[in-house]
Amino acid sequence: MNNTHQDIVERCFLLRGLDADTGQAILDESHMRRIEAGGFFFHQGEPAEWLYILYRGRVKLVQLTQEGEQVVVNYFGPGQGLGIIVALNGADYPLSAEAIEVCEAVSWHRDEMKQLMLRYPQLALNGMNMMSSRFTRLQERFRDISTKRVEQRIARALLRLVRQFGKRVADGVLIDIPLTRQDIAEMTGTNLYNVSRILSKWEQEGWIVSHRKQVILCKAHELVVLAEDLTKDLILGTDEVSE
Amino acid sequence: MNNTHQDIVERCFLLRGLDADTGQAILDESHMRRIEAGGFFFHQGEPAEWLYILYRGRVKLVQLTQEGEQVVVNYFGPGQGLGIIVALNGADYPLSAEAIEVCEAVSWHRDEMKQLMLRYPQLALNGMNMMSSRFTRLQERFRDISTKRVEQRIARALLRLVRQFGKRVADGVLIDIPLTRQDIAEMTGTNLYNVSRILSKWEQEGWIVSHRKQVILCKAHELVVLAEDLTKDLILGTDEVSE
DNA sequence: CGTAAAATTGACGCTAATCAAGGTCCGTGG
DNA sequence: CCACGGACCTTGATTAGCGTCAATTTTACG
Numbered sequence: 001m002n003n004t005h006q007d008i009v010e011r012c013f014l015l016r017g018l019d020a021d022t023g024q025a026i027l028d029e030s031h032m033r034r035i036e037a038g039g040f041f042f043h044q045g046e047p048a049e050w051l052y053i054l055y056r057g058r059v060k061l062v063q064l065t066q067e068g069e070q071v072v073v074n075y076f077g078p079g080q081g082l083g084i085i086v087a088l089n090g091a092d093y094p095l096s097a098e099a100i101e102v103c104e105a106v107s108w109h110r111d112e113m114k115q116l117m118l119r120y121p122q123l124a125l126n127g128m129n130m131m132s133s134r135f136t137r138l139q140e141r142f143r144d145i146s147t148k149r150v151e152q153r154i155a156r157a158l159l160r161l162v163r164q165f166g167k168r169v170a171d172g173v174l175i176d177i178p179l180t181r182q183d184i185a186e187m188t189g190t191n192l193y194n195v196s197r198i199l200s201k202w203e204q205e206g207w208i209v210s211h212r213k214q215v216i217l218c219k220a221h222e223l224v225v226l227a228e229d230l231t232k233d234l235i236l237g238t239d240e241v242s243e
Numbered sequence: 244m245n246n247t248h249q250d251i252v253e254r255c256f257l258l259r260g261l262d263a264d265t266g267q268a269i270l271d272e273s274h275m276r277r278i279e280a281g282g283f284f285f286h287q288g289e290p291a292e293w294l295y296i297l298y299r300g301r302v303k304l305v306q307l308t309q310e311g312e313q314v315v316v317n318y319f320g321p322g323q324g325l326g327i328i329v330a331l332n333g334a335d336y337p338l339s340a341e342a343i344e345v346c347e348a349v350s351w352h353r354d355e356m357k358q359l360m361l362r363y364p365q366l367a368l369n370g371m372n373m374m375s376s377r378f379t380r381l382q383e384r385f386r387d388i389s390t391k392r393v394e395q396r397i398a399r400a401l402l403r404l405v406r407q408f409g410k411r412v413a414d415g416v417l418i419d420i421p422l423t424r425q426d427i428a429e430m431t432g433t434n435l436y437n438v439s440r441i442l443s444k445w446e447q448e449g450w451i452v453s454h455r456k457q458v459i460l461c462k463a464h465e466l467v468v469l470a471e472d473l474t475k476d477l478i479l480g481t482d483e484v485s486e
Numbered sequence: 487c488g489t490a491a492a493a494t495t496g497a498c499g500c501t502a503a504t505c506a507a508g509g510t511c512c513g514t515g516g
Numbered sequence: 517c518c519a520c521g522g523a524c525c526t527t528g529a530t531t532a533g534c535g536t537c538a539a540t541t542t543t544a545c546g
Contacts, residue, residue, distance in 0.1 A: 063382070067472055069390050073382070088368065089375040094382060117364060124367035125331065125360060131374045132332040138378070139306070139316070139337060142385050146432030147312050150502065181525065189389025194502060196526055212511060212524060229310055393534070424493065434535060439494055455492060455543055 011079040012053050013130050018122055026116055026123065030106040041082055041097040041105070050107045051087040054078050057103030058165070058177050062186075063095040072186040075100075075177055077164060085131050088114060100178060145189050148229070151198055153188040155227040158208075162217055171209060172218035180213050254322040255296050256373050261365055269359055269366065273349040284325055284340040284348070293350045294330040297321050300346030301408070301420050305429075306338040315429040318343075318420055320408060328374050331357060343421060388432050391472070394441055396431040398470040401451075405460055414452060415461035423456050 015023045033052065035041055041052060044064055054076060061073040061082075073095055076082065082097050087110040108116070117124040144153055158175065167176040181192040181199070188195070199215070202208045207223060209216045217223060258266045276295065278284055284295060287307055297319060304316040304325075316338055319325065325340050330353040351359070360367040387399055401418065410419040424435040424442070431438070442458070445451045450466060452459045460466060 063386055065386060065390050067390075071386050071389055073385075085375050085378050088371050091375070091379070094379055114368065117368060119364075121361045121364040121367055124364055124371065125357065128331050128367065128371055128374065131371065131378065132328050132334070135328050135374065135378050135381070136334070136337055138381055138385060142316075142381060142388070143306055143308060143314050145385070145388055146314055147308050147310075180523090191503065192525080193504080193527090197502095200526070423491090435493080436495090436536080437534065439492095443494070453493095 007055060011055070012081075013079070014053060014081060014084075014123065014126050016126055018120065018126075022120055022122075026120065027106065029112050029116060030108050033103075033105045033107050035099040035103045035105070037099055037101045037103075039099050039103075041099065041103075042093045044093055044096045046093050048083050048086040048089070048091055048093045048110065050109060051084045051113060052082040052105040052107045054080055054082065054103060054105045056105075057099055057101045059103060060098045060100050060183075061095050062098060070186050071189075072183055075161065075164065081130055084127060085134070088117075088127070150188065150190045150194055152227055152229060153190070154184060154195060154198055155223045157184060157187045158215060158217065159220070159223060159227055162220065166217075169216060172216045173220065174214065174216045178213040179215060250298060254298070255324075256322070257296060257324060257327075257366065257369050259369055261363065261369075265363055265365075269363065270349065272355050272359060273351050276348045276350050278342040278346045278348070280342055280344045280346075282342050282346075284342065284346075285336045287336055287339045289336050291326050291329040291332070291334055291336045291353065293352055294327045294356060295325040295348040295350045297323055297325065297346060297348045299348075300342055300344045302346060303341045303343050303426075304338050305341060313429050314432075315426055318404065318407065324373055327370060328377070331360075331370070393431065393433045393437055395470055395472060396433070397427060397438060397441055398466045400427060400430045401458060401460065402463070402466060402470055405463065412459060415459045416463060417457065417459045421456040422458060 015026065018026070033041075035057075041059065042048070042050070044062075055078050057078070059076045059082065061076065063071045063073050065071065076097075082105070083093060086093060090110070117127065144156055148156070161175045161177070161179070162173050165176045166173045168174075181195045184195045184199075185192045199208065199210050202223075203210060205222070207217070207219045209218060258269065261269070276284075278300075284302065285291070285293070287305075298321050300321070302319045302325065304319065306314045306316050308314065319340075325348070326336060329336060333353075360370065387396055391399070404418045404420070404422070405416055408419045409416045411417075424438040427438045427442075428435045442451065442453050445466075446453060448465070450460070450462045452461060
């Protein structure tokens with residue numbers, strides 16, 4: 001248990017830059033949570049009472065629109081925070097957090113966390129940093145979706161996921177979460193048919209290999225070219241690309 | 244000058260909940276800035292050294308993509324913060340902030356603000372609140388753009404702008420900022436042609452009146468129906484609406 | 487009154503959303 | 517072990533939506 005705590009302290013942005021004693025004091029106030037695969041940390045619309053730092057497992061963040069359409073907002077892994085942004089605001093959770101595998105997390109009640117932040121201001125600054133980087137990333141995705149076309153958006157989504165969950169395997173880099181066509185569609189603002197077609201095309205080109213719920217990037221570079229909207233003409237000396 | 248300071252303290256989320264002395268101490272560390280219409284608080288890509296609280300004027304936040312396409316990220320008015328999210332993070336400004344009229348703001352250097360936040364933790368919590376609400380709104384827009392169609396997105400964008408800059412006039416509610424078709428297009432991820440067509444249609448229906456760089460909503464309710472994707476059939480007993 | 491920015495409108499074509507049909511994979515229970 | 521059902525994936529056909537280009541008009545302002 002102490003080991004785990006140490007791990008978290010090392011890993012997590014929230015506790016970075018705090019001396020060991022302070023870190024321990026903050027962790028002493030926390031509660032341990034375990035959520036089974038398929039369970040939920042919280043549901044959209046509930047009052048945001050608790051905030052979490054994941055230290056094991058993966059979580060899928062999903063938002064429902066009024067008409068019942070889903071949007072996959074993000075995937076989170078160890079070291080990332082859940083509900084941090086809203087809990088301190090007294091708001092409701094704006095989305096649901098589903099464990100896609102067995103998860104463990106430390107958690108604080110929002111009131112406890114507020115007290116801690118008042119006592120250890122560095123904690124609040126760290127919180128702002130976390131929010132800040134998430135904000136920036138969301139803004140990027142916003143810009144993507146409003147300027148790029150579907151194929152590029154999918155390429156970018158896969159590359160982001162590789163950065164987060166990439167795992168070297170024999171024939172490339174595996175995105176190590178269960179990922180359906182539907183999921184990809186919901187991340188990129190399109191539908192599963194388009195995703196399927198595009199992945200098929202890429203597979204024919206030999207850029208990826210994909211099975212049920214899984215994608216492996218073989219030629220990530222090609223996808224980067226697509227994602228960055230570099231037409232082949234712009235890249236010198238890459239004739240081999242066209243064949 | 245003291246008057247102005249008082250105003251800011253009252254208005255601004257950043258200083259809310261602080262006692263008068265503390266608020267004054269924080270303001271004492273600030274610098275006054277004045278930016279003429281058409282000038283920039285900062286440009287995308289510059290290191291985010293300064294953060295601002297607007298107390299006069301309107302600002303347009305614009306992001307450029309690699310290919311040079313613009314995205315209008317937001318419009319800000321008095322009481323809102325510029326660069327707060329990134330400055331504390333040591334990052335670069337991810338967008339440019341252009342004054343669309345004469346603007347005045349108080350500003351702090353990021354290092355000063357960090358010191359202040361360490362000294363007055365409530366200030367950090369307030370900062371988190373500001374970021375939090377902006378994050379939530381961005382997430383809404385993200386969801387909009389990935390699930391709604393152009394007409395709905397435009398309706399929603401106008402309704403948001405009305406809430407922020409709405410001003411009662413003779414024949415409805417005016418969006419009180421200079422707002423071209425191009426601007427609306429960049430906010431909603433489409434092009435000026437579509438915007439023009441749709442606004443023309445709405446004008447024919449009598450829902451809006453629009454001149455060069457300006458839009459007045461006459462029948463906001465109709466737009467809400469469109470924005471919320473409520474077909475009229477779903478709304479019971481609202482026959483008077485159709486008149 | 488002349489100019490440039492802003493807005494309108496029509497025509498065209500492509501992207502991607504939608505619908506339909508069928509195939510594949512996997513866990514479960516007989 | 518096999519059969520079944522449900523989740524997941526693929527592919528084709530169709531078409532609405534919307535992006536793009538071109539041409540013209542309107543508006544503001546010096």
